[in-house]
Amino acid sequence: MALLELQGVTGGYGPVQVLHGIDVAVEEGQVAVVLGANGAGKTTTLRAISGLIPVSGEIIFDGTPITGRRPENVAKAGIAHVPQGRGTFVELTAEENLRLGAVTRDGDVSADVNRWFEVFPRLGERRGQAAGSMSGGEQQMLAIARAMMARPRLLLLDEPSLGLAPLITRELFEQLGEINREEGLTILVVEQNANLALDIGNHGYVLETGHIVTSGSADSLRGDDAVRKAYLGF
Amino acid sequence: MDLFISQLLNGIGNGVVYASVALALVLIFRTTGLLNFAQGEMALFSTYISWKLASSGLPVVAAILLSMVIAFVAGAIIERVLIRPVEVGRSPLNVVIVTLGMFLAINSFAQLFFGTDPQTMPKPWPSDASGNDERINFLGQSISWAVIALALVLTAECVLLFLLLQKTRLGLKIRAVASNPDSSRLVGINAGAILMLGWALSAAIGALAGSLVAARSTGFDASLMATVLVYAFAAAALGGFDSPLGAVISGLVVGVADALTTQYVDALNGIELVVPLGLILIVLLVRPTGLFGRQTVERV
DSSP states (O other): OEEEEEEEEEEEETTEEEEEEEEEEEETTOEEEEEEOTTSSHHHHHHHHHTSSOEEEEEEETTEEOTTOOHHHHHHHTEEEEOTTTTOOTTSBHHHHHHHHTTTSOSOOHHHHHHHHHHSHHHHTTTTSBGGGSOHHHHHHHHHHHHHTTOOSEEEEEOTTTTOOHHHHHHHHHHHHHHHHHHOOEEEEEESOHHHHHHHOSEEEEEETTEEEEEEEHHHHHHOHHHIIIIIOO | OHHHHHHHHHHHHHHHHHHHHHHHHHHHHHHHSOOOTTHHHHHHHHHHHHHHHHHTTOOHHHHHHHHHHHHHHHHHHHIIIIIHHHHTTSOHHHHHHHHHHHHHHHHHHHHHHHOSSOBOOOOSSOBOTTSOBOEEEETTEEEEHHHHHHHHHHHHHHHHHHHHHHHSHHHHHHHHHHHOHHHHHHTTOOHHHHHHHHHHHHHHHHHHHHHHHHHHSSOBOTTHHHHHHHHHHHHHHHHOTTOHHHHHHHHHHHHHHHHHHHHHOGGGTTOTTHHHHHHHHHHHHHOTTOSSOOOOOOOO
């Protein structure tokens, strides 16, 4: 059974409807990728899952409907969301950012803090530094580490490659792939950088103006002519 | 020299009051990014409650503490009922207008409920039979108990707030909501509850400040906090609206500057309010983030 399932989800901002009934399923332990151009509704899809916008339709997480839950309760249910722009707490230090990732957990989280500073050594060197002064790549790593501090069952990633140098992006996706394999963590990532995303993805969806137009395994999407032309550029 | 020192002490006494109210303003600004223009009038209403409780026979310290608890609850309710409905997803100016409306409404309610006659607030520090503060000698200077009590209260407030914000998990949540409300909800913080708490704490601090201002003056009426609020805004602007420490130091600076200039500059006699307004102007021109305010550095 899928860990996360969206059935006929519609939603948007006030009178503007962005999602027109989308169906998405993310299997436990897998990486699902949502591809789409600017304005297709990728960010809105993630915001709908997290409860940041009102939606209709069904969103089912681990067999329980979570439609209409508030963001803080969705987070407590085990879904961590790295928003577009990384959602850094810019005035707070790198370590405080990580500790905030674990506010829903009880007890001492220092062991996890140290662990993620080891996974991302460049963050470890900047423990006490204001997070806003870190580079874009470092902030993206920080955002992922912050999300992982919650020990989530599902990680939502909103365009992690945005604004990063190609080399940094590649490194980041390799690390995400590792996290998926080693922790068995389920990931739903929305991306414009289709190549990288499909490299670590098992299953993909193509979103166009609020509709899912194509879906299939990562390999089949890579072989699909329309997808290749539009998103892979060859 | 004696005159200078006595004016200095007088200025510190006022400055401590400005600092307390500025602290309350900064606390709301830090959690919500908003300026609460009704801060002074909320404190005024709480002061009347302290006075009412004290004149009904409660010891004055207990009366002030109880009034702080009432203010704490009322602050939370105000946030939930009056502020949040106009805040969600719309212009921050809406909230400013609501706090201006509260400014007028609370003042009028205070006059309606408690009358317009000047009242006398019992003093929570040693005073003689005719109601004058007792003084003690310190290094050859006589200092009134009022100044000492106010300074102690402010110090305690600062230490407690520092511990709360920097050393507790709750404090980390408060700072997170101030920094990035959306992101804090995504990590599982109930941002609404934190905003209520910010208003509640700030209302309680205001209740304490108002009660002590009233106790320090010979009598008080509904205009008690009007000028105090201007000085407190000057202090908050001088310190940078997001810095509690800045608010406290600047409160003292504003108080002392005001006392000394009105003593030594005859031209300012009667128009003392020029001093804080001049300070606001200079600060905003020279250093818009205030003396202690942080310029947010954000790389993208």
